[in-house]
Each structure stands twice: as structure tokens, then as C-alpha cells.
Amino acid sequence: MSTGGDGGHGESAGAILAAFLANMGIAATKLIGFLITGSSSLLAEAIHSVADSSNQGLLFLGGRRARRPATALHPFGFGRSRYFWSFVVAIVLFSAGGLFALYEGWHKISHPEEIDSPAIAIAILLAALCFEGFALRTAVRHARPFRGDRGWLAYVRRSRSPALPVLLVEDSAALAGLSLALLGVVLATVTGEPVFDGIGTLAIGALLVAVGVFLAVEMQSLLLGEAAVPEQREAIATSASAVPGVGKVVHMRTQHLSPDDLLVALKVDFDEGMSAAAAGEVVNDCEAAIRAAVPIATHIYVEPAAASDAPASAR
Numbered sequence: 001m002s003t004g005g006d007g008g009h010g011e012s013a014g015a016i017l018a019a020f021l022a023n024m025g026i027a028a029t030k031l032i033g034f035l036i037t038g039s040s041s042l043l044a045e046a047i048h049s050v051a052d053s054s055n056q057g058l059l060f061l062g063g064r065r066a067r068r069p070a071t072a073l074h075p076f077g078f079g080r081s082r083y084f085w086s087f088v089v090a091i092v093l094f095s096a097g098g099l100f101a102l103y104e105g106w107h108k109i110s111h112p113e114e115i116d117s118p119a120i121a122i123a124i125l126l127a128a129l130c131f132e133g134f135a136l137r138t139a140v141r142h143a144r145p146f147r148g149d150r151g152w153l154a155y156v157r158r159s160r161s162p163a164l165p166v167l168l169v170e171d172s173a174a175l176a177g178l179s180l181a182l183l184g185v186v187l188a189t190v191t192g193e194p195v196f197d198g199i200g201t202l203a204i205g206a207l208l209v210a211v212g213v214f215l216a217v218e219m220q221s222l223l224l225g226e227a228a229v230p231e232q233r234e235a236i237a238t239s240a241s242a243v244p245g246v247g248k249v250v251h252m253r254t255q256h257l258s259p260d261d262l263l264v265a266l267k268v269d270f271d272e273g274m275s276a277a278a279a280g281e282v283v284n285d286c287e288a289a290i291r292a293a294v295p296i297a298t299h300i301y302v303e304p305a306a307a308s309d310a311p312a313s314a315r
Contacts, residue, residue: 013063015142015167020056022135023049023174026128033124039115040108040201041181042124044101048177048208049128051097052170055089059163062086066258076299079258080223086162087219093170094212101205108198115197118189125182132178136171143168157218160226161259166215173211177204228254228262232294236264239293240302245271245282250305261298264290267305279304 027049034042062085070077115121143164147155156165184200187193227233237249247269255263268286270279287300 013060015139015164016056016059018138019135019167019171020053020060022131023053023056026131027053029124030128033121037116037118037121038113039118039121039181039185039197040104041184041197041204042121044104044201044204045125045128045177045181047100047104048097048174048204051092051208052174054092054096055166055170058085058089058092059166063163076257076263077261079261082162082258083219083222086166087216087223089166090212090215090219093215094209098205098208098210098212101201101208103205105198105201105203105205108201109195110198112194112198114194115185115188118185121185122182122189125178125185129175129178129182132171132174136168136175139164139167139171158229159259160222160229160256162219162222165218169211169215173207177207180204180207222256225255228256228264228294232262235293236266236290236297239289240266240268240286243282243285243289245274245278246286247271257299260296262294262296263299264294264297265301267303269305 027046030042030046030049033039034046059082062082065081065085066077066079068078068081143155146159146161146164150158152168156168159165180200180203184197184203187196187200228236233252233254236254237252240246240249249266249268251267253265257263266286270282274282283302286302290297290300
């Protein structure tokens with residue numbers, strides 16, 4: 001799961017807040033609508049919105065915990081807290097949202113009941129579509145500067161910052177879920193067959209389970225530690241190789257400790273006959289050059305390459 005720091009905590013806070021407020025209002029409206037109409041699609045969507053609201057709270061929590069200062073036990077800081085809590089978001093969406101909707105849909109199909117006041121259910125779903133569209137538009141506006149010329153799916157999968165990609169996926173799923181709920185209610189009303197309401201609920205559950213699994217896979221990759229993107233790795237190698245006294249970069253490893261913290265480890269060939277003091281100055285120059293080229297490279301380790309080291313590889 002572009003350049004590090006895309007959609008970091010400061011940039012994504014506005015989108016998270018917009019999504020949280022929208023989902024809280026939508027959840028209350030859907031729940032009231034369910035109590036009036038008895039529509040299982042509305043209940044599934046109410047649970048979906050509650051799960052989404054909880055997720056935005058977890059994203060805020062991850063952002064706050066990630067800013068704690070480093071300790072002796074955690075010398076590289078707590079940046080991965082953002083990845084962990086985003087992983088929890090995926091689990092919440094899968095369990096609280098998806099599995100409940102599947103159960104409710106199956107129950108409605110097994111024991112179909114007429115929808116009371118379907119016009120109210122349809123009006124609520126149409127209003128919710130407008131609110132969710134606003135939340136998605138806000139997330140897209142915040143993410144667009146970091147997307148570059150990539151497609152949206154490529155941005156979500158390559159981003160090292162979890163908040164905005166999670167919001168984009170959640171809000172897109174919310175719009176799809178509302179469309180399914182609306183279709184189920186309309187078909188149940190037009191045909192007089194309430195089973196369509198249950199089918200719509202099942203479809204919502206399947207959608208949420210699929211989204212939860214997708215997000216869990218992406219967040220697991222970030223938790224395990226992803227390398228810098230190719231453009232950054234090339235910039236690191238180029239900037240280090242250009243430092244006077246450096247022959248070439250023999251070996252390189254990178255890993256994101258958080259969206260805005262990149263660990264870089266290099267082995268380089270120094271010019272022959274260089275003294276230890278001169279080599280130390282070259283190391284400092286390498287670190288400065290790398291930070292200038294890739295500002296999120298916060299932890300840089302440079303050491304001389306041994307004759308037995310493999311040819312340059314960048315990860």
C-alpha cells in the first residue's frame with residue numbers, strides 16, 4: 001500500500017472528520033428509518049454507518065498514538081500504530097458490518113416481512129446517498145494532490161499512508177451499499193415481494209466482507225513493513241552516488257516505519273585510500289544528500305561495503 005507522507009495525519013484529518021460527522025448523522029437517520037419501516041436493508045446500512053463511524057474514531061486514535069515520542073523500548077517511535085489501527089478498521093468492517101448484514105439478510109429471506117412506509121425508506125436512502133457522496137468528494141479532494149497521475153486503485157494499493165485510502169474505500173463501499181439497499185427496497189415495493197429487501201441486505205453484507213478482506217490484506221503488508229516506492233529508491237541511490245568520495249552504492253534496504261518515517265540502510269564503496277575521518281565526513285554528506293532528496297528519510301545508516309558484498313540491489 002507513492003510517496004511517503006501522502007495523506008499524512010494533518011492532511012487527512014479533515015477528511016476523517018467529515019466522514020465521521022456524515023456517518024454519525026446517517027447512522028441515526030437509518031436507524032430511525034428501520035424502526036419505522038422494518039426494512040432489513042436500512043438496518044444493515046445503519047450498522048454499516050456505525051461501523052464506519054467507529055473506524056474514523058480508530059483512525060484518529062492511530063494518528064494520535066503514532067505521534068508519541070520514541071522510547072528505549074521503541075527507538076524508532078510509534079508510527080506503525082497508524083497501520084495497526086487501520087488493520088483493526090478492516091476487522092471491524094468485516095465483522096460488525098459484513099457478517100451482521102449477511103445474518104440479517106438471511107433472516108429476512110427466511111422470514112420475509114412487508115416494508116412499512118417504503119416511501120420513508122426510499123427518502124432516507126436517497127438522503128444518505130447525498131451525504132455519503134459529500135464525504136467521498138471530501139476524501140477525493142484531500143487525496144488528489146497525492147495521487148499524481150496514477151489511477152485511484154493504484155493510489156490505494158501503493159500508498160504508504162493508510163487514512164485516506166481507507167476512507168476512499170469505505171466511502172465508495174458506502175455508496176455501493178446504499179445503492180444496493182435502495183434497489184432492494186424499490187424492488188420489494190414494486191413487486192410486493194419483501195424477499196428482495198433481504199437479498200439487498202445479503203448483497204450489502206457480501207460487499208462489506210469483500211472490502212474488509214481487501215483492507216486487511218493491504219494493512220497487513222504495511223504492518224509487515226513496505227519498502228520505499230521505486231522513485232524514492234532511485235532518488236536515494238542517485239543522491240548518495242553523487243556525493244564526492246562515494247564510488248557507488250553497493251547495497252540498499254528501505255522500510256517505512258510510518259507514512260512519514262523511512263528507514264534507509266546503505267553499503268557504499270568509498271574512494272580508495274580514504275582515511276577514517278574523511279569517510280566519516282562522507283557518511284554525513286550522504287545522509288544530508290539523501291534527506292534533501294527524500295525528506296521522509298528520517299533514519300539513515302551508511303557503512304562501507306566489504307569486498308564480499310553483493311552487487312547493488314535496492315529494496
